[in-house]
Amino acid sequence: EAGVTQSPTHLIKTRGQQATLRCSPISGHTSVYWYQQALGLGLQFLLWYDEGEERNRGNFPPRFSGRQFPNYSSELNVNALELEDSALYLCASRGGGRETQYFGPGTRLLVL
């Protein structure tokens, strides 16, 4: 069974640009979570999507947004990129019941 996949693995942008990160959950999983791991700041929760709806968001500005598609894959968009957005972005998916979240390998975003 394939795990959570993320693309691209690396992304280089300049300040002010927009970045789009993608996540494909494990087959059958309907929930997708996004986390940011910036250097020295630890893992911070960004967004949670379930059944196509945004269920919760962390303490991030509105320029961080996303969506979940009918096939449950998800996209994270970061507008008006700032230098401090440079981080590893991790996606996780979850099925029903008492399952845990399964994490993807991440997308490393570098803003110059």
Added chain:
Amino acid sequence: KQEVTQIPAALSVPEGENLVLNCSFTDSAIYNLQWFRQDPGKGLTSLLLIQSSQREQTSGRLNASLDKSSGRSTLYIAASQPGDSATYLCAVEVNYGQNFVFGPGTRLSVLP
């Protein structure tokens, strides 16, 4: 607001030693607690998941305990090996389906 702390921040031990990593959380009303391992620049690998009704979980050389009333969990690693070198993260899920709140991690180095 749930906060998670981990002690120590870093640990260096010779191969073969048994060691304990500590995790504390401020709100005892949790759904589950999970220990992860993260290798440099990589995603997360789940190690042990403890449901709120459980007291401990074991997998191979790893044993994790949970004391909800005191807001603490420990990860015990027996007979440490150089391959155990990584950052160990403790994460708390407050309610089912909600996001994880992560601790800052303990960076472990096991010296040959």
